[in-house]
Amino acid sequence: MEKDADWMDAPGKARRKGKDSVFLDLFGIPRYGAQMADALHPELVVTEQDIEYVSLHSVLMVKPYNDMGILVKGRLLVCTEAQSTWSLNVLVRLFLYLAETYHRYIQRHKELNIYGTKKISLPVPCCTVIYTGEDKQRPDFLSLAEEFFGKDSPLDLRVNVIWQPGRENIIRQYIRFCHVFNQQVRLHGLTGLAIEETIRICQSEDVLADYLGERKKEVRDIMMTLFDQEEVTKRYGYEMKEEGRAEGRAEGRAERDVLSIRNLMETMGLTMEKAMDALKIPMQDRERYAAALRP
Secondary structure, eight states: OOOOHHHHTOOOEEOTTHHHHHHHHHHTSHHHHHHHHHHHOGGGOOOGGGEEEOOOOSSSSSSOOOOEEEEETTTEEEEEEEESSOOTTHHHHHHHHHHHHHHHHHHHOTTOOTTSSSOOOOOEEEEEEEEOOOSSOOOSEEEHIIIIIOTTOSOOOEEEEEOOOOSSSHHHHHHHHHHHHHHHHHHHOSSHHHHHHHHHHHHHTTSSHHHHHHSHHHHHHHHEESOOHHHHHHHHSSOOOGGGOOGGGHHHHHHHHHHHHHHHHHHHOOOHHHHHHHTTOOHHHHHHHHHHHOO
C-alpha cells in the first residue's frame, strides 16, 4: 500500500455520497464515457469522438442529478442514473430527465420542427439504472407502465438495470468498486483508510485500474470531507439548506455562513474553498463570502 501517512492519519471522514461523485467524475471523462456507451451497445463500437455529453444538472429537481446523459454518434441517447438505495421512483426521474433532454435537443437543432408535417428524426433512447447496493438481487428490466400505471397503459418507458459486479466492462467494474468501498467502510468506518484500501484492492483486481491509477488523488479528494451536512448542522446549531435562502433573511444567513466558514478554517485548518464545500455554500454566494473573509 502506498505510503501516505499524513493523509491516512487525518481525522476526516469519507463522504456518504462519495461514490456518486466518483460516478460523475469517472464517466464524465470522454474515454470512460465512451466505454460506458460501448458496454451498453457493443455493436456500435463507440470511441471518444463518437460521444457528446448532454447531462442535465438541477433542471427538474432542487438537488443535483447523479445522471449521465451521452449522445452517441448522434443517434443513440444514453441516460444513466446510479443509485445505491433501491427506489422505483427512478423510473419517474428518468422519464422526466429524458423528456427534458429531448426538449433541449430539439431546441438546439433548429431544423427539427415539431409543428411541421415532416416527421422529425430523434436519437433512440437507452435508459439504464446502475444499482450499486448489496441488499438483494434486482430485475434486469423495469417498466414505467407496469410499476405505475398498469400493463395496459399507453405510456411506458423500459429501463435496463445493471446490478451485478464484475470486470468484463466498466459499468460492472464501477459496481464492484462500490461494493469494495462498502465492505471497507464496514471494516474501517467512513475514514481515509477505507478509501485507501478500496483503491488498493480494486487496482489489484484490475477494477477501474487505469482510472484509479491516473486519478488517485482526485478520487481521494472526491470521497473525503471533514464534515458531512449532518455534522455541520449539529455543531453549529442550524440547518444548512440552499433552497431556504429567502431574500428577507439573506443578510442574517450570510453572516452565519461567513462565521461558520471562518470557524472551519480556524479550527480544522481547511482552506476557504474546502470550508465552503463542507458547508455546501452555493456557487453564486462564494465570491461575496470570500470578500467578507479577507482581512
